[in-house]
Amino acid sequence: MLTVRNLSKTIEGKKVLDDITFTIGKGSIVGLVGRNGVGKTTLLRTLVGILDPEQGEVLYEEENIAVKPEVKRSIAYVPDSTATFNGYSVKELVRLYKAIYPEFQEDFFYSHMKEFKLPTNRKVRTFSKGMKALMFIILAISTKAKLIILDEPTNGLDAIIKRQVLQLLIGEVSESELSILISTHHLDELEKIADTIMMMKEGKIESIITMDNAKEHFKKVQVVFKGDYPEELGQLQNIVRINQIGRVHTLLIKGDTENTMNQLNTYQPILFEELPMTLEDMFISALGGDDREGH
Numbered sequence: 001m002l003t004v005r006n007l008s009k010t011i012e013g014k015k016v017l018d019d020i021t022f023t024i025g026k027g028s029i030v031g032l033v034g035r036n037g038v039g040k041t042t043l044l045r046t047l048v049g050i051l052d053p054e055q056g057e058v059l060y061e062e063e064n065i066a067v068k069p070e071v072k073r074s075i076a077y078v079p080d081s082t083a084t085f086n087g088y089s090v091k092e093l094v095r096l097y098k099a100i101y102p103e104f105q106e107d108f109f110y111s112h113m114k115e116f117k118l119p120t121n122r123k124v125r126t127f128s129k130g131m132k133a134l135m136f137i138i139l140a141i142s143t144k145a146k147l148i149i150l151d152e153p154t155n156g157l158d159a160i161i162k163r164q165v166l167q168l169l170i171g172e173v174s175e176s177e178l179s180i181l182i183s184t185h186h187l188d189e190l191e192k193i194a195d196t197i198m199m200m201k202e203g204k205i206e207s208i209i210t211m212d213n214a215k216e217h218f219k220k221v222q223v224v225f226k227g228d229y230p231e232e233l234g235q236l237q238n239i240v241r242i243n244q245i246g247r248v249h250t251l252l253i254k255g256d257t258e259n260t261m262n263q264l265n266t267y268q269p270i271l272f273e274e275l276p277m278t279l280e281d282m283f284i285s286a287l288g289g290d291d292r293e294g295h
C-alpha cells in the first residue's frame with residue numbers, strides 16, 4: 001500500500017534522512033521507534049508531503065504523492081503538535097477535514113466525541129492536552145483514510161483513555177483493513193498493538209522486523225562465568241551488557257543470536273539462562289549502548 005524508496009533529506013547541512021526504503025502492507029500496524037532526534041518526525045512529515053524529499057519517492061498504491069497530490073486523501077496524519085489548530089472550533093475543524101477528505105464520516109466523528117465525553121461546541125484552544133490528542137485521533141479515523149500516520153499519539157492521554165484509543169485503532173484495523181504507522185517512545189504500548197517494528201538510527205532504518213520474528217533476532221540472557229567477564233566477548237558489537245550484579249551479567253544479544261549464544265557457551269558459563277524479552281530490551285540492544293565517549 002505504501003512504498004518508500006531511497007528517501008533522503010538534508011536539513012541545515014545535516015543528513016536527517018539517509019536512503020530510507022520500506023513498505024507498509026494492508027492491515028498492518030507498524031511501529032516506528034528510535035532515539036530522540038534520529039529523524040522520525042522528519043520521516044513522517046516527508047511521507048505525507050509536508051516536507052519535500054531531496055531524493056527518493058513515496059508511493060501510495062503505486063502513485064507518487066509528489067506527482068499526484070490527491071492520493072494524500074488516502075492518508076491521514078496526526079502530528080505531534082496540533083497547536084496550529086488552536087484557533088479553530090470543533091465544527092470548523094470538521095468543515096476543514098470534510099473539505100480535504102470527501103469521505104469524512106461526520107456521524108462517526110460526533111458519536112465518538114460523545115463516547116469519549118469530548119465537547120463539540122468549543123474552540124480547540126480550550127481543550128486539555130489529552131482531549132486534543134484524542135480528538136485528532138478520532139478526526140483521523142473519521143476521514144476513512146486507508147493509512148493513518150500518528151506521531152506520538154498517546155502523549156498526554158491518561159492510562160484509561162490510552163487503552164480505549166488503542167482499542168479503537170486496533171478495531172479499525174481489523175474492521176476496515178486500514179494500516180497504521182505510529183511513531184512512539186511508549187514501547188510497552190507498541191508491543192501490544194504493532195505487528196512490525198521499524199527501528200531508526202541516525203537517519204537510517206536500522207532494522208525492520210515483525211514481532212513474530214523479533215524473538216529470533218533478539219535474546220536476553222543471564223550468565224555467570226567462573227572468572228571475570230571474558231574480554232573477547234566485551235569486543236562483540238552485538239552484545240549489550242545491561243546489568244551486572246556481582247558475577248551475574250544480564251546481556252542483550254541482537255542479530256545472529258544462535259551463533260552468539262554458541263560463542264558464549266564456549267566460555268563454559270556456570271549459569272546460562274534465557275529471559276523473556278520485551279520491546280524495550282530490543283530497543284536497548286539495537287539502539288542503546290553507544291552514549292559513552294569512544295563508543
Ligand SMILES: Nc1ncnc2c1ncn2[C@@H]1O[C@H](COP(=O)(O)OP(=O)(O)OP(=O)(O)O)[C@@H](O)[C@H]1O
Pocket residue numbers: 011012016034035036037038039040041042043
Ligand atoms: N526545521 C528544522 N531545522 C533544523 N533542524 C531540524 C529541523 N527539523 C528537524 N531538524 C533536525 O533533524 C533531526 C531529526 O529531528 P526529528 O524531529 O525528525 O527527530 P525525532 O526522531 O522525531 O526526535 P524525537 O524523538 O525527539 O521527537 C534533529 O537533529 C533535528 O534537530
